[in-house]
Amino acid sequence: MDTKDRPPATPATPQSIIDILYRVDGDKTKRPVHTIGIAATGYFKPSSVAPLYCKAGHFQPHRGGYHVTVRFSNGSGCKDPHDSWSDVRGMAARFTFDTKGGAKAQTDLIAMTLPEFFSSTPDDFQEFAWAACPAPYVAERPWRKFLDMLKLTLPLRNPYPNETISPDLGAMDFAERNDAAKPGVLEAASIGAPVCYLRAAYHAVHTFIVTNPQGVQRPVRFSWQPVLGVKNLDPAAPYDPAPHQGNGDSYLQDQLRHALVNSFGKDHPRFSLMMTIGEAGDALNDPARAWPPHRTRIMMGTLNIEDIVSDPDMDCERLSFNPGLLTDGIAMSDDKVLKFRVETYKLSSKLRKATPCPFSGAVHNDTQV
Numbered sequence: 001m002d003t004k005d006r007p008p009a010t011p012a013t014p015q016s017i018i019d020i021l022y023r024v025d026g027d028k029t030k031r032p033v034h035t036i037g038i039a040a041t042g043y044f045k046p047s048s049v050a051p052l053y054c055k056a057g058h059f060q061p062h063r064g065g066y067h068v069t070v071r072f073s074n075g076s077g078c079k080d081p082h083d084s085w086s087d088v089r090g091m092a093a094r095f096t097f098d099t100k101g102g103a104k105a106q107t108d109l110i111a112m113t114l115p116e117f118f119s120s121t122p123d124d125f126q127e128f129a130w131a132a133c134p135a136p137y138v139a140e141r142p143w144r145k146f147l148d149m150l151k152l153t154l155p156l157r158n159p160y161p162n163e164t165i166s167p168d169l170g171a172m173d174f175a176e177r178n179d180a181a182k183p184g185v186l187e188a189a190s191i192g193a194p195v196c197y198l199r200a201a202y203h204a205v206h207t208f209i210v211t212n213p214q215g216v217q218r219p220v221r222f223s224w225q226p227v228l229g230v231k232n233l234d235p236a237a238p239y240d241p242a243p244h245q246g247n248g249d250s251y252l253q254d255q256l257r258h259a260l261v262n263s264f265g266k267d268h269p270r271f272s273l274m275m276t277i278g279e280a281g282d283a284l285n286d287p288a289r290a291w292p293p294h295r296t297r298i299m300m301g302t303l304n305i306e307d308i309v310s311d312p313d314m315d316c317e318r319l320s321f322n323p324g325l326l327t328d329g330i331a332m333s334d335d336k337v338l339k340f341r342v343e344t345y346k347l348s349s350k351l352r353k354a355t356p357c358p359f360s361g362a363v364h365n366d367t368q369v
């Protein structure tokens, strides 16, 4: 019997979740989710107020900025690119800087286009992932869509050309039964496709605790805002690759290459790193719950994206990010999902024989930190 034929056992483990996340149209030598991606390099310049809020190395003033590697991805675990399909997109960034002692340090910030996650705990996420395992596409008749709307339920979208399986029906069923999953599932079901990876906003979703030079600690959430503004493809118009200078359905990668070649010597595409400060009563340990919209937001700096990496295998496919790769001045909150991700990403990196995340500069073995 396949692991996906029966409900998963709890508690969830990194292995049990990874087994569920791999799709039938995925590739077990690659990432189980966010499988299709492209990496670029650039530099991050902290804003003048950033060091007042956080003592981390990459928020200290620096004329040239700090080196950053960023991987943009499609959230799906399908091994083939379907850039124009509605999907959550990812933006994983690794900042490199020198510590006061002169050693090299790194910190990761992993974000996606959903502002809230699907679940508050690893067990709930496992149940969600199991329910949302892609199943044969069920096309909804127009009258069914109409009934859905009367019941204030989101109607299922029509399949894309050649789309035979979809997670949507299972995900929506799960959300019907689980209130915590509703915001994330509804957003994901209607999220669409950006015109370019540079035209989406990405959210790190979890709460982190930042410490300033005086030792004051604050709960915060980070997100990247594109300086070019957010823009999606028109969902009503059939996809036409021509205006996107791309071929087939990998226009997001083609578009990024095009944007970077054309920015050479001019302004580079940029993202602002925004940090929202939580207040008493906010859901500090729950990535599925939004904070009120009128919280104080600090502009922590600007990421300038310059070049596509020269070695897509080593610097993109084999790269391993980890939400637990943090530096002095930024710490994890008590969010159970965030803590669970640390071991899950390490295991996933090991299973796909990638370069380990540099927690300890170790190679993949059982003694790695």
Ligand code: HEM
Binding pocket: 017, 018, 021, 030, 031, 032, 033, 034, 037, 071, 072, 073, 089, 090, 091, 092, 110, 111, 112, 117, 122, 125, 203, 204, 205, 206, 287, 319, 320, 321, 337, 340, 341, 344, 345, 348, 349, 352
């Ligand atoms: C329990 C919750 C989660 C689980 C089990 C999970 C699992 C995974 C796994 C196994 C990978 C592949 C890692 C690798 O092989 O290197 C991955 C990648 C990724 N995840 Fe998650 N994830 C979770 C939550 C999240 C959240 C909350 C976000 C957004 C903030 C997120 C964003 C991403 C992104 C952007 C990537 C691609 C990273 C890259 O480009 O290498 N995930 N996830």
